[in-house]
Amino acid sequence: MLKAAFLSDIGLVRTVNEDSAFVQEQVHGWSLAIVADGMGGHQAGDVASKMAVEWIPQGLLPLDPAASEEELAERLKSAVELANAQIFEFASGRESYHGMGTTVVAVLANPSVAVIAHIGDSRAYRIREGRLEQLTQDHSLVNELLKSGQITREEADHHPRRNVLTRALGTEATIEVDVQSVYWRPGDLLLLCSDGLSGLVEQERILSTVLEESSLEHKVRRLVDEALAAGGDDNVTVVLLENVPQNGEASQQTREAR
Structure with missing residues (x-):
């Protein structure tokens, strides 16, 4: 069984x-979690991120409980591509959202x-x-500089252009989506977050917070609080998925971001 909790906070500056x-938990044997961090003036980023979390689930329906790992990877990739097309089309027809x-x-x-x-x-x-493993690689200018050896990890953490993305959803008519499959087992957790957490809180601190003996809801609240304590200069969103070895009823979680 999988359990989930999430929280989004506006932060202290924005x-x-x-x-x-x-x-969304346990739909046809699968749980879906999404984090989107919007960008663009005149609240356009807010619109883009909301469209992403609306269109990706729609693009996955109906889910086949017997689908193979490869089929699901292709379905998820197609759903993200659909969301990209919808956001791009919406922005292209409205000057203030370009x-x-x-x-x-x-x-x-x-x-x-x-x-x-x-x-x-x-x-x-x-x-x-007891270990935290980053599964995704940032599509950012700073990460490209880091991979090419032009800057160090310490320089990357404080680089003035660390928020410049090399790839984003909805800015081009077509997009390359990175898709991977990872295996996990009872006792493992998956953490999804915006850079409002990863950019402000050290990984060691993230790990120690997640390992605390408390509920998932308390853990996500504590992670958000850590980002706020570190300055809270960005919106922060955290999702935790826990792989637990027990049965339970299907449920769907929705929570308004405060």
Whole structure:
């Protein structure tokens, strides 16, 4: 069985929360989680991220409980591409929304495998046996500089252009989606987050918070509080998925971002 909790917060500086999140548990044997971090003026980022978390679930329906891992990866990729087309078309027809876009990290999981799709710098991590493993690679200028050896990890953490993306959902008519499958087992957790968490809170601190003996809801609240304590200069959104070895009733979670 999979359990999930999520929370989105406007932070301490921004006037609009341009992050969006969606979690749906145990639908035809699969759970879906999405984090999107919008960008663009005149609240366009807010619109883009909301469109992403609306269109990706629609693009996945109907889900086949007997679908193979490869089939699900293709379905998730197609759903993200559909969302990209919808956002791009919407923005192209409205001058005030030109150039709007959003990051997205989406996970479709059952108790054995998690299929992850992402664009931008929102991240997915796996927590297993006391270790935090980053599963996604940021589509950002700073990450490109880091991979090419032009800057160090320490320089990357404080680079003045660390928020510049090389890829985003909705800014172009077509988009390349990174898709991967990872295996996980009872006791593992998956963490999805916007850079309002990963950009402000050290990974060691994230890990220690997730490992606390508390409920998933308390853990996501504590992670958001850590980002606020670190300055809270961005919106912050956190999703935790837990792989637990027990049965339970299907449910769907929705929560308004505050």
